[in-house]
Amino acid sequence: MTGDSKTPQAETTLHTLAGGSDFPTTRWTLVIAAADSRRTEARSALVSLCESYWYPLYAYVRRRGYPADQAQDLTQEFFIRVVEGRYLDRADPEKGRFRAFILSSLKFFLADEADRSRAQKRGGGKVLSFEVSSGEDRYQREPAHNETPERIFERRWALSLLERVVDRLRSEFVQQGRVDHFNRLKAFLLDQADAPYAALAREMGTSEGALKVAIHRLRKRYRELFRQEIAETVADAGEVESELRYLVAALTRR
């Protein structure tokens, strides 16, 4: 059972983001704040969210047992509807989180077979920049053990988010021409990572103190980016930390 009850620790750690100050405008707040989803700003925010997280949904559809070609059609069709704002007017308590919203919408879509059969086939229409068919390659590399559709979705979601964060972090170093630096220090992003600092400092031609400061900054930035990335998918500050814990659980649960 995955009863996700609010634990006291979740309550007490809620306010770590920006000290509880005003929540910034994010892609998801833009989407749900827009009365009309066809407003350009909201629409492009929604498209960009879909582009970041389409694969977990494709994996979900596949694991629900649809064959590859049908799953590709369904996923494509689903995203077209999402971008059209189809599910946004639904009264949904899950709207606080893009992740929960998009999954419940997908379930709704999959369950509503009659509706789908009424809809006429449409071409991709180039609303979305990603190629759903490329998902099958990735899907074939998924571990074959018996994961439920929900489980594969949540794990893939957490991984997609993690990938985005590490990519962003890396590209910041690339921009400063210090990608080598990143490669040497990235292991310190890991939980509990520890190392002989003196030796590493010598190798990198710097002092141990400077190295520690650099690692400290790297970790700090990593955590900032992580929370920013999550914030892009939720509606208010209160959700960030609990979403983070959810993602941690998704990746670390056995």
Add this chain to the structure above:
Amino acid sequence: MPGCPQCGAELGSADPAGLCPHCLILGALEGSASGEFGTHTGGPATGVTPGEDFGRYRIIESLGEGGMGTVYLAEQREPIRRRAALKVVKLGMDTAAVLARFDNERQALALMDHPNVAQIFDAGTTPTGRPYFVMEYIEGAPITQYCDRKRLITRDRLVLFLAVCRAVHHAHRKGVIHRDIKPSNVLVMERDGAPIPKVIDFGIAKATYKWAVEKTLITQFGQIVGTPEYASPEQADTMTGDVAESSDVYSLGVLLYELLIGAVPFDTATLRKAGLAEMLRIIREDEAPSLSRKLTSLGAAVTDIAARRQTDPISLRRLVDGDLNAITMKALEKARERRYASVSDLAADIQNHLEHRPVLASPRSRVYRASKFLRRHRLPALGTAAAVVILSLSSVTAWSLWHRESATSPKLTAKDAIVLADFDNQTGDPVFDDTLRQALSVELQQSPALSLISDAQVLRVLALMGQPRDARLTPELAQQVCERTASAATLEGSIAALGSRYVLGLRARTCTTGTILDEKQIQAARREDVLNSLSQIVREFRTRVGESLATVERYSTPLSESTTPSLEALKAYTIGLKLTMSAGNAAAIPSFRRAVEIDPNFATAYAHLGLAYNVEGESVLAAESTTKAWRLRERVSDRERFFIDFNYDRHVTGNLEKAYQTLELWQQTYPRGQQPNPDSLLGGITTHGTARYERAIDASRKSIALDPDFALAYGNLAGTYFLTGRFAEAEKTLHAASERKLEVPRMLLIQYIIAVLKGDQEQMERTAARAKGKRRAEHWMAHEQALALARSGRLQAARQLSNHAIGLALQEGDYETAANYQAARATWEAMCGNAGEGQRHAVSALERSHGRDVLYVAALALALSGDASRSEALAADLENRFPEDTFAQFTYGPVLRALAALLRGRPGESVEWLQIARPYELAANGLNFSSYYLGGLHSAYVRGNSLIPARRYEEAAAEFQKILDHPGIVGADPIGVLTHLQRGRVFALLGDKAKAKAAYEVFLALWKDADADVPILKRAKAEYARL
């Protein structure tokens, strides 16, 4: 494949930046260990400040300070009152990381269930951010202190230590490594004067000690944490080692060392003053001094140490110089591949020592083995001079030792089966190993009176016992095989060398009691004579043991085929199976529970327990047991796995389509099987819940044909007929069952509801009376009576019976059932227009249980009472908690969403939601098959109501007609009656006055005895008057 530098996990090609996602995401936690330099220097500050909040726990007193924090005695008040030990972690440890790591282990910890393991109950954080752990409170002393205080002799210490090994071994089998075994984590308590060791703190070392996770004993500031005296070389290795089970073997070795001679290999003072680097080197590299050398180094203190073992220094030294030293040193090997491969191997060797068998740890010289053999056998075999004289009289002498004097000595009968144990070859000459058993087998097969259990059958049974294929068939194993195959006796052969001669022995024993039926020995002068001697002894044996075993008490039917190494557990399980078939699942609960208490890894017994709990209405307990079974499914046979997979989908994920597929596949693979068989399950809710009624009828009929006394199958068949509206056939089936004196509570319910729907008052009363005084049946019936009264508007009387049902269910401990009754109560109150009552009971039901059906029905009542938001929140909870559940996803969720949309004035959206419910609309759901809390077809009822404001009256009328057309599915649900009123309203809107009036009249007739003040009745009367 490269590995993660942190946890060693294999990296996938898609992992971000070549880092392991698991450790990477933990690194993102605020204030995780890797987060900040310098945040770990906070003072210890472990004292509990006044007003510190530990949730459900209240601090009673401090029990002491440990390395990682303070331990308190606490009291838990809810859900049960008990005392617990509460460990508060030092401030400065990083709360989020500690809890995240603990969460990782939580499932494994929850699986641990062993009398020598202290249970971990809970973990949490105080509002000030300090993590704490709650565990079973053990009133005891550290094992070393206990043994010294009680002046236990070495043998008793070893017996205690064996229990500790079993506890640690149990944990290893669940995938939990302790990492911090030391005397203060092994407490000994006393129960009825007997010492019981308990290993505490499983899972805590991993969550809190950096070194335990990170393979290193030091923090980044060079502080020593943990307990270096007991740390394994791997734990002291900063570079290479990762911590596995063998690390616990090492720490157990240190503990054994200390129990034996009162000192640890490397004493505290030496280690602490050595400096960090030197300390780590000692742990990694220095060989532990042998026990006797260590004793020498202790000087005068040895006198005291020996005295605490009720012995003197010289005797103690002699005692620990042989096997015990070898065992301890093998556990303390620096290279883990030279240590015992597992804790159970260590335990087995101590057992060997205690039973004077050769220990693995010793070099196996012939003299050594022979001395062991003589020690073991000196009493019966070769103890007396007379026997030796007789032995020497001739080259071939036979004699019988026991039971000769007994005239009533049991004899083997024709067809009595015998299990042949492996020959006990004491000669050291491998030529005898299999030859003699083979020869014995050939000789015995010539007997018309005896039959041998075939080797193939033995192999199959061994697999079920969790034994390897090549397991030696020792007398003990043979005896178990004998019992499992319902055979009569075991036959054990032995051969030993006696000077240049050989002694052959044969012994027959009953398997249930182990009584020796007959025992013979014979001598062979030369090696070449052995086979001849064997033939002779077997011939004599055959005539002597004779033809009758009739007086021997044994099982008349074989035990069921299930994977468990414990015969006792298997017996309890078999009894449970029999009870299931004759008296229903609920009656079998105690037996299944006993089976899993004896063997906590007994997967199939867990599955049955889950099934039985579910029938009892305890879905939460059912899910727990079923999940346990599912986690253990790798251990079982194919047949069992089908059953476990089915149960998992049926009771945990709720994915009935998958459950159904498993049943069909199972049925095809094993068309004729013993219980549980797929046919009996195909007659039940999996098939009803996916609206495959004809399949269900077919399967139940087949079950009954196979076993006409199988009560459950009658219940299922009657249930299917009832659901499909074939009431006459249902009653005929119930009658057939009662003729055979078969009854399960559900049969009474079916009979009762049929009477309700027919309006047969007399039959109702007669059936209700039959439930009186029967556990579970009585409150179930009371609930049904309340429902029947409510559907005719007699709310006062209904309330009384409902109170009775709820009260009785609580009294009998059926909490979730009580919650379901109360939720149903909330629903009918709300349907009749009493919104306040509806809300009150819904809230109170939710306080009792969060079972799936409770959630749904309470949410339904809340929506019907006008509280759309709370109902929607519950719907979301339901969908999240049961993402694959057929009822939750296709019926409960959509109905609740649709109701909320309707309440918010969006009938179109409501109808859209109900599209999802269509595929299973005519299927039974969790409320109406086997529980009858309410009925089905809620989706049609809500759809009908949503179509009215959408002005689609014709369609609305069709929906209400659907409800009337399926009385079995609706059952005693009040919607079955309220539908008449709704039809009246729809016809009025359509302008068809005649039809409208007729419908109102049906409703008012059904409500002729209703209480006058029911709001909906007043409205109905007013509307009728206007017509």
